[in-house]
Amino acid sequence: MGMNVYQDATPPSPSDVYGIINECLQHLHFTDALTLAEICYEKTNSDESLLYICECLQRLNRTDELYNLLNTNALVNPRLRYIFAKTCCELGKTGEAVRALIAACESMDLSGFNKPQAKVTLPKEASRLHAVFLDSPSAPYARVLLSQILCEHGLELDSRHHAARSIEQHPFLWSSIHQYLKTGGNDIVDLMDPNSRLVSAPSENDVTPRIEDLAKQDMEVDEVLENAGIDSNITPVRTGFGKLTNQVARKARLGDVPELRRSTRSSTASQYGADTENVGTRRGLKTPRGSVLAPGNNTANRAITRSSAIQSKISTSKSPTLRKSEVKQPLTSRNSNRVTTSSTGSATGNRLRKIDERDLQKEPKDFEHDASPLYRTIFSCFKLLAGVEQQLHKYDWEGAMDEIENLAPELQKLTTCTYQKARVVFEKCDYTSAREILIELRRKHPYRLEGMDLLSTTLWHLQKNYELSQLAQDLTSVYRNRAESWCVAGNCFSLQKQHQQAVDCLRRAVRIDPRYTYAYTLLGHELIEIDDMDNAKQAFRRALSINPNDYRSWYGLGMANHRNDFHSLAERDLKRALSLNPKNVPLLCQLAIVEKSLNKNREAKTYLEYALQLEPSRTVSKFHLAKLQYEMGDFDACIQNLEELKASSPDEAQIFFLLGKAYRRQNDTHHALLNFNWAAEMDPRGEQTMNYMNEQPYDDEGHL
Numbered sequence: 090m091g092m093n094v095y096q097d098a099t100p101p102s103p104s105d106v107y108g109i110i111n112e113c114l115q116h117l118h119f120t121d122a123l124t125l126a127e128i129c130y131e132k133t134n135s136d137e138s139l140l141y142i143c144e145c146l147q148r149l150n151r152t153d154e155l156y157n158l159l160n161t162n163a164l165v166n167p168r169l170r171y172i173f174a175k176t177c178c179e180l181g182k183t184g185e186a187v188r189a190l191i192a193a194c195e196s197m198d199l200s201g202f203n204k205p206q207a208k209v210t211l212p213k214e215a216s217r218l219h220a221v222f223l224d225s226p227s228a229p230y231a232r233v234l235l236s237q238i239l240c241e242h243g244l245e246l247d248s249r250h251h252a253a254r255s256i257e258q259h260p261f262l263w264s265s266i267h268q269y270l271k272t273g274g275n276d277i278v279d280l281m282d283p284n285s286r287l288v289s290a291p292s293e294n295d296v297t298p299r300i301e302d303l304a305k306q307d308m309e310v311d312e313v314l315e316n317a318g319i320d321s322n323i324t325p326v327r328t329g330f331g332k333l334t335n336q337v338a339r340k341a342r343l344g345d346v347p348e349l350r351r352s353t354r355s356s357t358a359s360q361y362g363a364d365t366e367n368v369g370t371r372r373g374l375k376t377p378r379g380s381v382l383a384p385g386n387n388t389a390n391r392a393i394t395r396s397s398a399i400q401s402k403i404s405t406s407k408s409p410t411l412r413k414s415e416v417k418q419p420l421t422s423r424n425s426n427r428v429t430t431s432s433t434g435s436a437t438g439n440r441l442r443k444i445d446e447r448d449l450q451k452e453p454k455d456f457e458h459d460a461s462p463l464y465r466t467i468f469s470c471f472k473l474l475a476g477v478e479q480q481l482h483k484y485d486w487e488g489a490m491d492e493i494e495n496l497a498p499e500l501q502k503l504t505t506c507t508y509q510k511a512r513v514v515f516e517k518c519d520y521t522s523a524r525e526i527l528i529e530l531r532r533k534h535p536y537r538l539e540g541m542d543l544l545s546t547t548l549w550h551l552q553k554n555y556e557l558s559q560l561a562q563d564l565t566s567v568y569r570n571r572a573e574s575w576c577v578a579g580n581c582f583s584l585q586k587q588h589q590q591a592v593d594c595l596r597r598a599v600r601i602d603p604r605y606t607y608a609y610t611l612l613g614h615e616l617i618e619i620d621d622m623d624n625a626k627q628a629f630r631r632a633l634s635i636n637p638n639d640y641r642s643w644y645g646l647g648m649a650n651h652r653n654d655f656h657s658l659a660e661r662d663l664k665r666a667l668s669l670n671p672k673n674v675p676l677l678c679q680l681a682i683v684e685k686s687l688n689k690n691r692e693a694k695t696y697l698e699y700a701l702q703l704e705p706s707r708t709v710s711k712f713h714l715a716k717l718q719y720e721m722g723d724f725d726a727c728i729q730n731l732e733e734l735k736a737s738s739p740d741e742a743q744i745f746f747l748l749g750k751a752y753r754r755q756n757d758t759h760h761a762l763l764n765f766n767w768a769a770e771m772d773p774r775g776e777q778t779m780n781y782m783n784e785q786p787y788d789d790e791g792h793l
Contacts, residue, residue, distance in 0.1 A: 120145075152176055171231045183238055476492055484516075504534060560581075561581040580611070591611075606639065622653050681713060685717060
């Protein structure tokens with residue numbers, strides 16, 4: 090006979106049961122929590138118990154079960170619908186994820202989304218979030234997920250729109266900030282804190298018409314609900330981020346892991362002596378003895394990145410009544426983060442804000458009464474860190490460093506700010522300082538893997554083979570299921586010239602994290618090293634689908650096309666990279682090389698002269714210019730530049746060899762033979778002067 094457990098005792102209330110489930114989850118007893126949640130769901134058939142089942146399955150990594158469970162559910166609950174969309178993405182069912190996030194797509198063929206990097210088109214009405222998410226706490230999370238999907242399939246404007254809306258609804262989502270900035274967004278602080286727009290007048294160039302147009306075209310609530318097949322009488326309760334509570338938002342996992350970039354290592358540098366700093370080549374023109382201009386250059390620089398003002402507040406889809414009655418309170422005023430500068434201090438109009446502890450503790454006038462001091466402090470810090478991140482995404486290293494140096498000392502000690510500083514000094518080619526900062530960061534936070542890929546790249550540049558090997562072994566032995574560990578291992582094998590093993594490690598990294606942009610970029614460079622150009626270009630395209638405004642991926646794609654003798658395509662890709670980072674000297678030098686391959690000597694000369702104007706001491710840029718002047722017949726200017734280079738780089742055989750040819754063209758046989766002899770003594774086998782096209786080692790005119 091069955092026993093009624095509630096016959097002699099009062100049954101526990103649902104809240105008590107949920108408390109027990111929470112206790113099991115907090116103590117990592119996931120199977121016990123799942124069993125209890127399933128029983129509770131069978132008894133109550135409530136969304137809350139179903140959410141607990143979803144959380145247990147997710148923590149147990151039973152993604153297939155989670156998908157099958159929610160696939161048969163109506164998904165009226167916004168959080169359940171978001172979890173289903175997220176699960177679909179993890180299983181590669183991106184089309185179903187889009188269908189769950191966008192109501193207008195429920196009857197559309199979305200199979201194109203299941204193909205990585207496939208370009209798709211959506212009608213304007215299909216860019217609006219599903220009505221279930223309206224004014225729900227899940228809306229900002231759903232928007233950033235949708236933004237990532239749309240970006241990967243070529244819908245950059247729609248992606249930026251949803252990322253911006255996500256930031257407005259939840260300014261503490263760092264992944265939303267990254268997504269917005271890498272799709273071309275500007276004025277991140279104004280977006281996070283709309284009231285700050287009253288402080289500084291916007292620029293005409295900061296307007297983003299697409300987002301504004303989408304906001305104006307938002308459908309009314311009733312119309313959206315009706316089109317979605319939901320009863321318009323059911324109105325979601327407004328519990329979104331607009332109401333400040335004491336609830337601590339869960340820290341979101343960055344959608345984009347550290348977007349590190351390595352400089353390309355195309356062997357075309359062996360022909361032209363390409364500069365190798367930040368986006369130069371590994372091979373360059375370096376001899377085994379350490380030349381900076383010869384083939385086999387293993388000290389080539391790599392680069393890293395992590396990571397427009399919307400003038401009118403993007404309105405959410407509300408009925409006219411709601412628009413009139415609801416006034417959204419801004420989070421804070423930008424005035425609380427400003428300090429007044431005197432006329433004898435820094436320049437007038439400097440937007441950099443210094444904040445000390447007293448400023449952070451000031452209570453802004455526009456805060457709601459229930460905002461805690463900790464909330465206000467963290468929000469102020471978050472805005473400042475987002476401002477630094479914006480400079481990093483613009484590749485404005487000087488501006489980013491100025492932002493960091495104008496922070497209060499206690500803010501500069503934050504882990505996030507320290508890592509941002511390491512990225513800046515790395516980009517400025519101060520690898521010794523970058524190494525010191527990152528090693529100290531690892532010492533303080535040994536569990537933290539973010540930034541270890543940058544540390545490995547720094548050690549690669551410094552040729553610290555032992556340290557890099559030790560780091561790779563430590564990470565791969567403890568964190569074998571983390572993509573960063575295998576990225577570090579790939580750098581380690583690359584430094585040891587074991588490029589195929591490096592490719593295997595980097596492929597494992599992207600299998601673990603398919604959105605790991607840096608790993609795709611490194612993979613592309615390693616594939617170039619083993620002359621697998623097709624797969625290299627595919628890796629760079631995959632990186633660009635995740636971050637379309639990353640100039641290093643465009644650069645890598647251009648170098649792969651250049652190696653394949655597709656010089657016009659290489660020119661297109663490098664010009665795209667230059668439009669993103671117009672003051673990058675190595676990029677200007679590489680673009681000049683491609684222009685020279687297209688017989689556009691005047692354009693190549695213009696790029697090289699501009700590169701020298703930006704950085705007059707750049708040795709390789711001056712060597713390229715001298716070589717171009719020789720080919721254009723300007724022997725006097727060529728000799729003048731080479732004599733200067735000979736004084737600064739006295740061990741470069743190529744300089745003496747080219748100088749000898751220039752003197753011979755001027756019938757100065759004595760100086761010509763003298764420089765030829767010096768070149769032969771430095772490079773007896775003629776390795777520096779022999780390009781990858783197997784031309785004559787000592788004379789392009791055929792004379793040995």
